[in-house]
Amino acid sequence: MTVEELFELHSEEQARLRRLENRIYCCTAAGCVSCGAEGLRSAIAAAIKAEGLEGRVEVCGSGCLGLCSKGPLVRSAADGALYGELPPEEGALLVRPNPIDRQRLAAKRLDTNAPFFARQLKIVLANSGQVDPERLADYIAAGGYQALAKAVTEMTPQEVIEEIKRSGLRGRGGAGYPTGLKWELVARQPSPVKYVVCNADEGDPGAFMDRSVLEGDPHRVLEGMAIAGYAVGAQQGYIYVRGEYGLAIQRLQTAIKQAEREKLLGNRVFETGFQFRVDLRIGAGAFVCGEETALIASIEGKRGQPRQRPPYPPESGLWEKPTLINNVETFANVPPIITEGGDWFASIGTETSKGTKVFALAGKIAHTGLIEVPMGTTLRTIVFEIGGGVPGGKFKAAQTGGPSGGCIPEQFLDVPVDYESLTNIGSMMGSGGLIVMDESSDMVDVARFFMEFCMDESCGKCIPCRAGTVQMHDILSRLTRGEGTAEDIRLLEELGALLRETSLCGLGQTAPNPVMSTLRYFRHEYEAKLASGGRQ
Amino acid sequence: MQDNRAKFLERAMSRHHYSGDALIEVLHTAQELYGYLTPELLKTIARKLRLPPSRVLGVATFYHFFSLAPKGEHSYTVCLGTACYVKGALGLLETLERRCAKAGSTSADGKVSVNTARCIGACGLAPAIIRDGEIVGRVTPEMLEAELSTLGIR
Ligand SMILES: Cc1cc2nc3c(=O)[nH]c(=O)nc-3n(C[C@H](O)[C@H](O)[C@H](O)COP(=O)(O)O)c2cc1C
Numbered sequence: 001m002t003v004e005e006l007f008e009l010h011s012e013e014q015a016r017l018r019r020l021e022n023r024i025y026c027c028t029a030a031g032c033v034s035c036g037a038e039g040l041r042s043a044i045a046a047a048i049k050a051e052g053l054e055g056r057v058e059v060c061g062s063g064c065l066g067l068c069s070k071g072p073l074v075r076s077a078a079d080g081a082l083y084g085e086l087p088p089e090e091g092a093l094l095v096r097p098n099p100i101d102r103q104r105l106a107a108k109r110l111d112t113n114a115p116f117f118a119r120q121l122k123i124v125l126a127n128s129g130q131v132d133p134e135r136l137a138d139y140i141a142a143g144g145y146q147a148l149a150k151a152v153t154e155m156t157p158q159e160v161i162e163e164i165k166r167s168g169l170r171g172r173g174g175a176g177y178p179t180g181l182k183w184e185l186v187a188r189q190p191s192p193v194k195y196v197v198c199n200a201d202e203g204d205p206g207a208f209m210d211r212s213v214l215e216g217d218p219h220r221v222l223e224g225m226a227i228a229g230y231a232v233g234a235q236q237g238y239i240y241v242r243g244e245y246g247l248a249i250q251r252l253q254t255a256i257k258q259a260e261r262e263k264l265l266g267n268r269v270f271e272t273g274f275q276f277r278v279d280l281r282i283g284a285g286a287f288v289c290g291e292e293t294a295l296i297a298s299i300e301g302k303r304g305q306p307r308q309r310p311p312y313p314p315e316s317g318l319w320e321k322p323t324l325i326n327n328v329e330t331f332a333n334v335p336p337i338i339t340e341g342g343d344w345f346a347s348i349g350t351e352t353s354k355g356t357k358v359f360a361l362a363g364k365i366a367h368t369g370l371i372e373v374p375m376g377t378t379l380r381t382i383v384f385e386i387g388g389g390v391p392g393g394k395f396k397a398a399q400t401g402g403p404s405g406g407c408i409p410e411q412f413l414d415v416p417v418d419y420e421s422l423t424n425i426g427s428m429m430g431s432g433g434l435i436v437m438d439e440s441s442d443m444v445d446v447a448r449f450f451m452e453f454c455m456d457e458s459c460g461k462c463i464p465c466r467a468g469t470v471q472m473h474d475i476l477s478r479l480t481r482g483e484g485t486a487e488d489i490r491l492l493e494e495l496g497a498l499l500r501e502t503s504l505c506g507l508g509q510t511a512p513n514p515v516m517s518t519l520r521y522f523r524h525e526y527e528a529k530l531a532s533g534g535r536q
Numbered sequence: 537m538q539d540n541r542a543k544f545l546e547r548a549m550s551r552h553h554y555s556g557d558a559l560i561e562v563l564h565t566a567q568e569l570y571g572y573l574t575p576e577l578l579k580t581i582a583r584k585l586r587l588p589p590s591r592v593l594g595v596a597t598f599y600h601f602f603s604l605a606p607k608g609e610h611s612y613t614v615c616l617g618t619a620c621y622v623k624g625a626l627g628l629l630e631t632l633e634r635r636c637a638k639a640g641s642t643s644a645d646g647k648v649s650v651n652t653a654r655c656i657g658a659c660g661l662a663p664a665i666i667r668d669g670e671i672v673g674r675v676t677p678e679m680l681e682a683e684l685s686t687l688g689i690r
């Protein structure tokens with residue numbers, strides 16, 4: 001495809017969509033699929049046929065529409081209305097509603113002016129729910145692949161890197177390393193062979209942001225990776241995706257095929273000298289493979305065990321070649337930065353954290369689902385305005401950062417959410433899972449739960465983590481059973497410090513975090529459980 | 537049937553040019569075809585990819601996804617992600633373990649395999665399970681009890 005053809009297709013498809021009387025988008029992300037989205041979609045398709053409206057009304061699948069707790073969700077483009085919990089027979093009414101149908105449908109209509117929708121700002125998820133993830137033309141109509149065209153035909157690799165640096169984008173995989181700097185490190189390596197790897201191993205329990213992006217807008221991630229490939233001088237990309245994410249894998253396979261067919265990936269992209277291919281690698285269920293050096297080992301077909309760093313992957317990664325590893329959401333931010341400019345992106349967010357962050361809201365919260373907010377939004381806004389608060393209970397803590405993060409108590413609800421602030425209060429941004437807990441959650445048990453997770457997932461390569469997580473888990477179990485002593489709490493703190501200081505990789509280094517943060521803010525719960533009588 | 541499976545596996549290996557780097561992909565294919573990985577399969581794969589058998593076994597046992605034992609007729613995987621945990625996943629696991637088998641094993645009659653998963657990403661539907669490959673959300677212990685009874689499990 002040439003750049004002219006891309007723009008032609010863009011306007012043709014837009015015109016085609018405008019000519020349609022209506023297009024009905026059924027959320028076909030995993031959450032809605034498991035509450036009957038497919039049946040709903042076929043009912044709508046059947047109704048279109050029965051009414052003889054083919055070519056005038058269309059039904060299509062879409063990425064996550066956000067409010068997963070109200071699935072299956074449907075959006076009707078003609079009036080922009082969003083419906084939730086729609087049974088197939090009511091979905092069919094959307095095709096040609098009469099006044100009575102309208103009334104029936106109105107009861108299922110969700111208020112898109114409600115804070116859940118209105119307080120969000122969508123960059124990464126801009127296309128999610130607006131395009132059919134299985135159609136390349138949809139993505140192109142939404143402006144897709146224009147950033148790649150601009151990068152390879154109008155910009156030098158160095159200019160692309162400068163733009164990313166100017167944007168202030170930081171890695172969304174957890175650690176928050178500045179993306180532009182990482183790209184520059186890889187670009188500087190003289191090696192003729194380099195790799196770009198997309199980390200889609202999303203292992204944190206309670207996190208499903210990356211999955212939604214891959215399911216809802218797979219081309220966006222491919223485009224981001226291709227731009228990265230151009231900037232750093234790589235010809236090959238890999239997406240390492242969790243084996244459990246069947247739908248995401250299928251959508252990615254489709255997207256890669258489509259992009260290759262249209263020569264948006266492959267040799268001579270946009271008829272320039274730039275070539276880039278993307279292959280999938282399917283994970284096999286090991287949390288530690290999200291760690292970059294373990295991920296590399298796993299792509300090479302080995303046991304996914306981390307190794308000593310340095311050398312860091314930008315110097316020596318996949319097959320000892322310079323390798324750029326970024327998270328799914330990081331790559332998804334790249335195309336809009338190239339189209340809109342780094343300054344635009346940098347105008348959103350806080351001093352040190354730019355842009356938006358996608359969070360997966362879950363737990364004891366009224367609206368579970370996927371949200372995207374500007375960096376610096378307070379937890380109070382996220383939990384109470386967007387999330388609708390804690391149903392029938394009182395907010396106790398929000399857990400962010402999964403097994404590497406911590407529990408944030410009520411007193412910090414007004415802290416702006418960005419990388420630094422969360423670290424300062426003993427938690428971390430992590431990848432974006434946000435679990436709300438109410439009074440019924442026992443914080444010692446929560447700490448035990450995460451420690452059990454780390455214990456199971458420890459790869460066993462280094463002793464502090466392999467043995468330390470078992471010891472800490474034993475102590476926490478003892479405490480939850482009410483058999484612990486004050487000495488146990490002291491020991492927990494000592495072991496925690498040891499793991500943090502001496503473990504080889506991030507898993508062991510951060511495993512004590514949930515314990516440390518609950519000890520810091522909910523120490524009384526530990527003390528109340530001591531065998532010496534603190535218990536009621 | 538038997539021959540076909542061997543042929544498919546052979547094709548998967550040749551597609552990757554019998555490269556040891558493709559071990560995980562090949563194991564994925566083998567498990568898809570045969571349901572689980574037998575010692576004979578592992579040995580064949582090691583020979584064809586020219587890898588030491590210890591490396592193949594090491595990889596097969598490192599990843600949770602690979603199973604070295606046959607699976608039951610039905611499989612139940614309880615999500616133990618944080619959201620499901622907070623919403624009572626342990627009660628579901630307890631029910632399955634009491635009536636069928638311990639997590640990670642198959643009931644003695646070969647009917648049901650019970651497993652746990654770290655997070656299946658269906659947090660909006662917590663607590664969720666995967667039943668025979670399909671995600672089922674908002675499960676209660678009572679629902680499970682009833683379902684197991686219809687499967688004829690006491
Ligand atoms: C135990 C462990 C698990 C991790 N899991 C993930 C993950 O699931 N997804 C991810 O993007 N990064 C994960 N990371 C972080 C990666 O090592 C790496 O920093 C990241 O992919 C870099 O991408 P970014 O700069 O775009 O954030 C994990 C790190 C550790 C230590």
Ligand code: SF4
Nearest residue numbers: 460461462465505508
């Ligand atoms: S810290 Fe844990 S997971 Fe990381 S290398 Fe050591 S044992 Fe493995």
